[in-house]
Amino acid sequence: MPDANGLFDPDRVAVVGATDREGSIGRAIMENLEEFTGTVVPVNPSRETVLGYPVANEIADITDPIDLAVVVVPPDIAVEATRELGEQGVKNVVVITAGFGEAGSEGATREQELKSIAATYDMNLVGPNSLGVMSTPSRMNATFGPANARPGKLSFMSQSGAFITAVVDWANDQGIGFKDVVSLGNKAVLDESDFVDIWDDDPKTEVILGYLEGIGDGRGFIDVAREVTKETPIVLVKSGRTEAGAQAASSHTGTIAGSERAYEAGLDQAGVLRAENVQELFDYAQILAGQPVPDGNGVAVISNAGGPGVMTTDAIGDSNLEMASFDQETLEGLREALPEGANIYNPVDVIGDADNERFEAAIDLVLADSNVDAAIVVATPIAVLDYGKLATDIGTLQEKHDIPVATALMGGERIDAPARTLRESGIPNYFDPARAVTSLDALLTYRDITRIEYEQPQTFDVDRERVQEILETAAQRSNRIGVEAMGILDAYGIPTPEGAIVETPEAAQEAAESISGDVVMKIVSPDILHKSDIGGVKVGVSEDGVRDAFEDLITRAKNYQPDAQILGVQVQEMVDLETGTETILGMNRDPQFGPLLLFGLGGIFVEVLEDTTVRVAPVSQREATEMLGEIDSAPLLRGARGREPVDEPALIESIQRLSQLVTDFPAILELDINPLVASPEGVQAVDSRLTVDPDKL
């Protein structure tokens, strides 16, 4: 991607399709650009001026270099115009025009043309089907939508142009400002990953916000976002979360819905804060832009009213924050500063008759306590309390102690001015104390994100050629591979029970003899997927019984399906299911995020309780470890109810090895190890199935 400075900080902007016809988009953009501090060059073949600006009749007529061109001419002409802009050396183009990928196959072809033009001329292209872009430092509003945004520290991208219109209008009213705003449109060229990258380098952007209905390249986004979120928080609303929503999103933008579980895991792995709705999006944004991250989790509540203090404490109980315990010095200070009947313990109650001095003293004492990492000031309107002065005091004290503060000065109109004062100090005010808490909680989550040390996935020494070979052989027979592919797991170092696939009773006997103890025998056929259902599995076969068992299995398979292709019988070491715990380790591919690993306990935990967790592969050791810990039934692996804990490192390593396998082989579309038996001695993959795409081998 070429340098994107010209996109949000251009000196000269051309509007291709500018006009002064009332009600036209070309005019709306020209009007919106009136406050722009740079130069506007309207391009229109048949006019001499537009809204008083001198016009270029052709793109080729423009002599001075153009930093950004906005294209609003009809779709066919738009493609040509973009090419001409490329020839002129224009590097940043916003295509407002609709009628591309979102409008049938003709449109899709047109969009392909746009893409190849952008590639040819190395262009940053926004859209098509975009509302436009905005950047407040130069008062540039190159959209046909809303009034200019207020200046601020938030940069916002949206896959819905209409949503920008609503949000900017609302934000202006709320006093919330933006640095840049971009309507992503069809994302033919520049997409969410590019803007995250652009804003990462922008010192004026302190928080990146987005409304997305889909992410094109999930893994790519994870890799970019991880880097960015170390310095700049990203908060996203990803809609189409629910089945109904995904269906609506798909009919709206033609986005192919990836699974919500993949988005959930992927955005989490990317270090993105996910907001569920508009209110959360801006609540998080404001506190992230205005307040420092807390060092610890301890929060203090200072209020002049018991009830709202309790409500605040409840919300804290629901969050990752903890009620801080004050040290002796603080308690003594509060005892001195507050009247009898006040509560000097957290939540501090300065009582209903508190004036500004008392309130200020209490806040100052509490913020000075080293156990206090963040604070929430809650107040109800009382005659002796001047909200304006309280707001100023809180701002000063926040700056003095430099820990994050949120407020809930409660009331009606009377809070408008104090809330503005607080906002100017970067402190968000809410009527509802619960919102102050969830916002601080988001700050905490962001702090934890910045502390993550992203490690590279471990690379194990594996036998890649053997896997290639097994896959090729098996794929010649069927796309669905059963136990005959246990060798794949073995080649990647995932322990499997001792065993072999044999084709004669004699070989079966031999195999059984080389294994100590009784064996398990299973029919091996790509045509018989549910082996147990036809009696195709025999457990606990002793050496004497191996030959008979072999014959019986073959007979059963042939009776069940005379034309079934039978590869033989698997003779396998018995795995002690008594001391082991059955787990499931699986993988499928998501259209956006690629390989998605799934882990859980087997049996009822998967089938009835749906207690599983997922991650986008490849995973690091940290991520594999997290997977183990976050299922509800994790205590069963860790020695609950008197069991001996299983060998967790072996499980974690298996997850990582599977991650490497499915990353190395895109041909593996799905894979299930079920069960992967975990015991105190290690793990063993007892059974496995996979689906392969022969074209990708």
Place this chain on the structure above:
Amino acid sequence: MPDANGLFDPDRVAVVGATDREGSIGRAIMENLEEFTGTVVPVNPSRETVLGYPVANEIADITDPIDLAVVVVPPDIAVEATRELGEQGVKNVVVITAGFGEAGSEGATREQELKSIAATYDMNLVGPNSLGVMSTPSRMNATFGPANARPGKLSFMSQSGAFITAVVDWANDQGIGFKDVVSLGNKAVLDESDFVDIWDDDPKTEVILGYLEGIGDGRGFIDVAREVTKETPIVLVKSGRTEAGAQAASSHTGTIAGSERAYEAGLDQAGVLRAENVQELFDYAQILAGQPVPDGNGVAVISNAGGPGVMTTDAIGDSNLEMASFDQETLEGLREALPEGANIYNPVDVIGDADNERFEAAIDLVLADSNVDAAIVVATPIAVLDYGKLATDIGTLQEKHDIPVATALMGGERIDAPARTLRESGIPNYFDPARAVTSLDALLTYRDITRIEYEQPQTFDVDRERVQEILETAAQRSNRIGVEAMGILDAYGIPTPEGAIVETPEAAQEAAESISGDVVMKIVSPDILHKSDIGGVKVGVSEDGVRDAFEDLITRAKNYQPDAQILGVQVQEMVDLETGTETILGMNRDPQFGPLLLFGLGGIFVEVLEDTTVRVAPVSQREATEMLGEIDSAPLLRGARGREPVDEPALIESIQRLSQLVTDFPAILELDINPLVASPEGVQAVDSRLTVDPDKL
């Protein structure tokens, strides 16, 4: 309780302690009463007028009858004043004065005096330690707090006076009105149950709202609220939900915290809608006051913007609402009314260039569809769309079709006037469509509440005397009773395995012989609670081994604890744990709600996954049935993974029988049946423990 008309609708109000001293509460109340349409009678021993009103120097001097007296004199005098008011025949008294139950033992004694005065004179007494009461039809503001509320249909009670101050101020700004407001104070006499009852009879109250930190008599509240919620919805914020919050509430009001699980179950059983925070409280209140309940769950979304339409659909996916499918006629109508490119399926997208006529036509068509039970209109600001007219149209159409509508006309200042128009039609408008959805969802929940048919708990034919006898005998030895109390369950018709408690090897032998098959033998001693730990349980004892087993159990018990009181050995039929599922049925007592039943699956489900459910007893058959269905592991009882379903009616009956037992015997403080084995053939209580309070026998 005497007639409470005088409390909120008095003609004559006396203010005992009225004064014109600046900054005093007595003056604040007099000022707040200036708009009151009735007569105000200040009482002050040493003045002739207060704020121009003629004064009575003594309560005894008041000649005309007083409907309501507000008491603001210091605590000691307040008690005496209340007595004098009683003597004068005043039936409604609000004690503003603090320094009672919340203030040490002296205050508590004073509060007792107030209570006995109220009882003697049959008074409705609010407080003490109350902010006062308000009622808008007569513009009565008998509080020392906020400005008068706007008139409206909501009646609001709060255990926090300061919260009322904040809420009324905020509501005035939001255009939200109230019928009555009461600050409950210490609830010495009138409490939440009384106000729920009072407002049930009030035709002007359409929704009852409350902020509570505790409920004094939980079961009483359930019984009153159930009746009320059939006609009038009740929405409560109950704070102190979390451990931290409960602790804060307790230090604030001295409320003894009942368990959150009890509140959760109890408020649910009471038919109360529970709001988690202030925003939800008023979101729910407004839609309940303004819109009819929907017949079905189908909701339609009509928007002029894809993105916000998807967000709305997502929120619907998270709720109990369902996206309605339109019938053919609607689809054809929409196809005709909307341009190409519009989405005629739900969510309907009238597209960005929709004017008022198009929007109106689409809404009209959709609301006429018989599959549509509720609708949400979502709009982003576009030049061709007049929000004011849209608001009027929505109001008209809602009235025409009479189904509930909520709106998200998005934007800044420009939505103030249209939102007001909508509010006047009873339609709430939100910037965030997710709030429109959660509000409609609350309406749905309320509809379901009104449809509940509360049945009386079933009364089974039981042997009450036998239980009384067993409890009395056992309680003489210890408060904790083990297997020797299995007879209690038997007496209440909860099936127990065949068996007996025996004191000699011979008796053991005899008992075993009368049981078919092997037996289980357990030591019986009130001093040995964890029998298994000392080898005090023998499973699968054959007839031959019974005598030896008896001796061995006795020896082990004596070795373990030489002074243990040994009651004998229990010889019990073996219960087949292979075909059965272990469940747990238990009870403990909550300080507010009384007996709380707990049900869940045994083993890991209780210990690791904490998958249990609770109800306040007594429970009806419907409630017992709900308990069975709402645990996550319920499918395991219903035949998941190829099992045969257990005898659900038998389980449900056991829950009801236990409910009857613990209701009949308040002396039973705790009781656990663990396991209660459920199988396709029925249930069996295999082991049981209980704790008894001998003083209540």
